Amino acid sequence: MICGKTEKQLIHEIESFHGFAAPGLLIGAFMVDLLYNHIGSSVEADAVVETRHCLPDAVQMLTPCTVGNGWLKIVDFDKFAITMYDRFTLEGYRTWLDLDKTKSHPDIYNWFMGLVSKKDLPIETLRRSIFAAGHSVLSIQGVNVEPDFAKREKKGKIAVCKKCKEAYSAWQGDICLACSGKGYYSAI
Amino acid sequence: MICGKTEKQLIHEIESFHGFAAPGLLIGAFMVDLLYNHIGSSVEADAVVETRHCLPDAVQMLTPCTVGNGWLKIVDFDKFAITMYDRFTLEGYRTWLDLDKTKSHPDIYNWFMGLVSKKDLPIETLRRSIFAAGHSVLSIQGVNVEPDFAKREKKGKIAVCKKCKEAYSAWQGDICLACSGKGYYSAI
Known part of the structure; x- marks a missing residue:
């Protein structure tokens, strides 16, 4: 289960919200899942995503944080990372796609680095690699978010x-x- | 019906996505509804919202456009307006909350201009005013979106x-x- 959903449910919900089950959103779902494992689901958490591509939708779908309610902030670092933190203590966790770890999952590495065409790496194959890798391609670290x-x-x-x-x-x-x-x- | 939903369904879906049925999102739903009436639902449309507050969620919930898929852009004008346009011809419509028109609906005017406290204008009263006003507090205009x-x-x-x-x-x-x-x- 990823964020309490089966693979099939997750793909269906992503298609319905985002238009298509983009690989970045599937990885994003594992990131949110990992963050909740660390921060706990009872904490009132705000979120930050470090890219405008794909990841904002994973957070908006799978957490209470959205752009419109202001609990999700987007910083334009073009990095594949999400932070969730307790909105009162500002303590939380940051998780990111760890390139070193993706090297054991060449499909993910090659897709992420733009080294392979969609023709040579069909979406179904890439999805299977993402579900097989799960949390294992992610790193996570405790952080304090700047009060300002x-x-x-x-x-x-x-x-x-x-x-x-x-x-x-x-x-x-x-x-x-x-x-x-x-x-x-x-x-x- | 607003965007094909009853009032009750709409409130329920907003609560589920945005956390609470904010007045701005209810008006946003009427804006999206009005835009679709003009542009037609068969056009592949991109969207622009002119504020980060509330409105992005109306568009993300009620259209295929999201921040993460790039079909929704947010410009930081702090204006209560949404544009939807054909992504091929760049022709579309812009709708906004028309202050002059809200003067016939004092609850909406007073809430929007920040002239009344939540205590003096209970959310239920404001919601009834918004549903009663519907499209009548909005203006709409055809626009060409800049190619850049x-x-x-x-x-x-x-x-x-x-x-x-x-x-x-x-x-x-x-x-x-x-x-x-x-x-x-x-x-x-």
């Missing part, structure tokens, strides 16, 4: 943009960021 | 950090960002 980083952000004062008349946070200045030329769209 | 913004990010070359021996993206330099002093934790 862990701080919950308070919503600032709300203002109404003079230009678009929409609400925004007042720290942005007299007009909102979109009206200041930082928008990502043009009106049709 | 919409571009899918390719994963860069992977390197192994000389210091921590973990994998990271080579663009970060000789050692990874965490080992360069940007880490959020200290080892125990």
Whole structure:
């Protein structure tokens, strides 16, 4: 069982949330499982993922932490690692895919390092390697999370943009960021 | 029905994913519903949310777009708006909570502008106002999304950090960002 789920259930739930059962999410599920084994499931834990790819979804699916509720933070290190920590003591654990350990599981190593094409390593083969490896390709270490980083952000004062008349946070200045030329769209 | 769900189903699913049925997520559900009414459910759509609070979870729950699969982007404008657009033509719609329109629904206006305490506006009352208002507090506009913004990010070359021996993206330099002093934790 991984996070209380069978392999089949896990694959089904990942497909339903993420669109397809990506190898990174399967490994991510083992990471969350390992973290809960260490931290215990009764602790109120916040989470950090160190990449925007795949891992945020493993945490959002398998823990109460999401981007929208603010309990999951994403840092853009492009590293395959997750930290979960007690939100009161800031003590917790960080786990990562340990490259040295993946060398005994060449499919995982080759996939992760981008050394093999999807044609030469069918997804089914890779999945079997991931389930066979389980926790054995992960390392884990106790950590203290920096208090400044862990701080919950308070919503600032709300203002109404003079230009678009929409609400925004007042720290942005007299007009909102979109009206200041930082928008990502043009009106049709 | 909102996104094909009854009010009760929607509240239950939000509680299960987000931890509690936050008012922002209920309004977010009406926003996604309105976007699908315009864009049609057969279009392969990417999404943008303009705040990190609440709205990312509405999109992740009610569309195939998630942070981890890259189909949902978050821009930090602190504005209560969602865009969904055809990922091939980059044409789509942007919807936002229209302050002028909320003035006919004072509970929503007062909650959104932070003018009333939770004690003076019980969550049940606010929820009833949100369901009663439905789409009527939203505005929507056709938009073209900037091609540079919409571009899918390719994963860069992977390197192994000389210091921590973990994998990271080579663009970060000789050692990874965490080992360069940007880490959020200290080892125990």
